[in-house]
Amino acid sequence: MRELTVELGERSYPIYIGQGIINQIVAYFDRAKLSRKSPLLIVTDETVAPLHLERVLTLLREGGFAVTACVVPAGETSKSLAQLEGIITAALQAGLDRSSAILALGGGVVGDLAGFAAASFMRGVRFVQIPTTILAHDSSVGGKVAVNHPMAKNIIGAFHQPELVLFDIELLLTLPPREVKAGLSEVIKHGLIWDAEFTQWCADHADELLDLDPDALSYALYIGCKVKSIVVSQDERENDLRAILNLGHTIGHALEAVAGYGELLHGEAIAIGMVGAAKLAQQFGYGEEIHKVTKDMFQKYGLPVRIPAHLDTDSIMSAMTHDKKFKEGTMVYIIPTEIGKVEIRKDVTVHQVREIVELLKE
Ligand code: NAD
């Protein structure tokens, strides 16, 4: 078992990563001082529920916790005010009180939704993350929680840090291969922005990670969570440094929006975006090597590195300029300066980005 702490003063919390650690959930809850006197509510989705819910419910009930579950449909559309209301209804019906906790058992969708429910129910109750996707190593750390509005993603949200993150890699074994790759894309991102040695390690261990080898996977998730937690500890509310986590996301978000959510998974879209950022780096005088390493890496992981031909450049650019990072002809852009290091540039022009988008086209 690996353990690390997200250092946020009195809001600090532990992340536990390991194989089979869900079996000790009661001990972890006791360590976090979760109350047996107040009911718990698990939020999960229709895909995860038949795979893993029963086990978690049984462990907690045997440990003396009163716990019920609220199951939402799988997928991004569940990050909605309608589903939020459903969770609040379930919380009221189950008699949750101020000392209760809401538990997210699922990927980033469930984490963001359950987290926002925990942030808003009774003006805030305790929250536990039990991630079941690789991508959720990213979403479960850092306290950003939100639901979507039909006009904008993640626009109704809060900062609400969990009490603990319990990351059992056994729960990841049921993931479809495409979700595995897409999740690893964010793991690799954490290397590219912060840790050259880990980036090399990712290049050397692609087969093990794609096969979900427990040792490789727990190490990769540990480093991914560690990078994220270091960045978040220094800048909880995204005043400056936290923006570096957006490497690849400017193009990535635009591609997701234009393709229609679902055609490109988030991890796939940002893989293309990171190749684009590496290409852009060359225009600012940084070495060709960054682009080569980045592109080779994502190819090794079977992730896309080119923009699908049918996605129209004008539409991509207009999706990007609606992005909140856009401002008057130039945009804030995260550019790699070497492997394991990035800078936040404010002088990247829309024109330069357009050129990159054209270059990336299939
Ligand atoms: P997800 O939660 O939709 O999970 C992806 C799919 O895998 C779903 O269909 C889900 O049902 C299924 N699934 C989950 N666990 C499984 C398992 N163990 N076995 C089989 N199937 C399983 O999506 P995601 O990729 O985990 O997360 C994406 C979401 O995370 C987005 O909404 C994004 O905005 C959010 N996010 C938030 C943050 C943050 O800081 N809060 C950071 C990154 C991403």
Ligand code: MG
């Ligand atoms: Mg992301």
